[in-house]
Amino acid sequence: MSYGDRLMAIGDAWKQYQADPLRRRVAIGDGRSIDGAQPDLLWGLDFLASPEQLAAGEPVSWVHSYPHHRPYIDYAAMRRALGWRRPLEHLGFGLTRLLGHYRYRLDYRPTPAPIRLKPDELALSEHWAQQPFVALEPYIKTGAPPSKQWPVERFAEVARQLSRAIPVYQISAPDSPVLDGLPQIRPRSFREALAYLRAARLYIGPEGGLHHGAAAMGTRAVVIYGGFTSPLITGYDFQRQLTGGAEYACGTRRGLCPHCAEHLNRISVAEVVDAARQLLEQPALQRSASA
Ligand SMILES: [Zn+2]
Numbered sequence: 363m364s365y366g367d368r369l370m371a372i373g374d375a376w377k378q379y380q381a382d383p384l385r386r387r388v389a390i391g392d393g394r395s396i397d398g399a400q401p402d403l404l405w406g407l408d409f410l411a412s413p414e415q416l417a418a419g420e421p422v423s424w425v426h427s428y429p430h431h432r433p434y435i436d437y438a439a440m441r442r443a444l445g446w447r448r449p450l451e452h453l454g455f456g457l458t459r460l461l462g463h464y465r466y467r468l469d470y471r472p473t474p475a476p477i478r479l480k481p482d483e484l485a486l487s488e489h490w491a492q493q494p495f496v497a498l499e500p501y502i503k504t505g506a507p508p509s510k511q512w513p514v515e516r517f518a519e520v521a522r523q524l525s526r527a528i529p530v531y532q533i534s535a536p537d538s539p540v541l542d543g544l545p546q547i548r549p550r551s552f553r554e555a556l557a558y559l560r561a562a563r564l565y566i567g568p569e570g571g572l573h574h575g576a577a578a579m580g581t582r583a584v585v586i587y588g589g590f591t592s593p594l595i596t597g598y599d600f601q602r603q604l605t606g607g608a609e610y611a612c613g614t615r616r617g618l619c620p621h622c623a624e625h626l627n628r629i630s631v632a633e634v635v636d637a638a639r640q641l642l643e644q645p646a647l648q649r650s651a652s653a
Pocket of ligand 1: 589613614620621
């Protein structure tokens with residue numbers, strides 16, 4: 363389950379809705395049926411079409427995004443690399459497995475998802491926002507490519523150094539290990555994580571669902587990329603992306619890629635701490651009342 367992909371799809375839908383002179387609701391899916399993943403994110407998002415509205419014949423525009431079919435992946439280039447002439451649309455996952463890596467569409471740009479928080483989530487967020495703090499996630503999600511994991515002990519050192527000036531909380535799933543005695547935020551759901559991220563002055567962590575979540579909440583972030591994904595396709599301009607000098611994003615799904623390991627290794631603790639301090643000195647971003 364990928365909250366990052368879902369947030370990007372909702373962001374794409376929002377951008378498309380705003381650009382549509384007919385203001386049609388936007389359906390996210392395969393052009394025929396609506397993708398029902400992560401329905402918890404959709405609360406209050408009236409610009410998105412529901413399956414019922416689609417079935418009732420309401421005119422919609424489509425964002426084509428569903429598992430193994432994402433707008434930032436260049437499936438045509440991957441088919442060419444495998445020597446396939448025909449699309450074989452249903453083999454989206456097989457394509458990645460056979461080739462062993464993604465090819466990216468480097469002309470894709472993400473839009474922050476306009477996620478709306480519920481009143482109790484906003485109250486939680488407002489309560490935590492009374493004191494400045496940094497939210498730090500050291501771990502990639504279960505099942506993510508290992509080529510996205512910056513060394514956990516470096517995250518711990520970043521937290522140690524920043525903690526002299528501002529509290530740093532580890533924000534992780536309930537089953538993740540505790541990092542080096544840091545105070546903990548253990549959200550019970552992704553939505554609750556969004557409420558904490560909205561309250562945080564800054565998020566620090568790997569490229570993934572929480573950095574998209576921070577973007578959705580209008581929160582600045584230092585995002586550790588390395589060489590797996592390009593900041594061009596999943597980076598937001600009010601956040602900082604650190605690649606360790608990677609000149610291309612390899613998208614290697616299998617094992618730990620030496621290229622990714624090298625570029626992750628080149629990202630120093632000092633670089634992350636400096637980026638964090640620079641962003642903490644900037645004024646908070648303007649955000650809407652609901653998000
Ligand atoms: Zn690599």
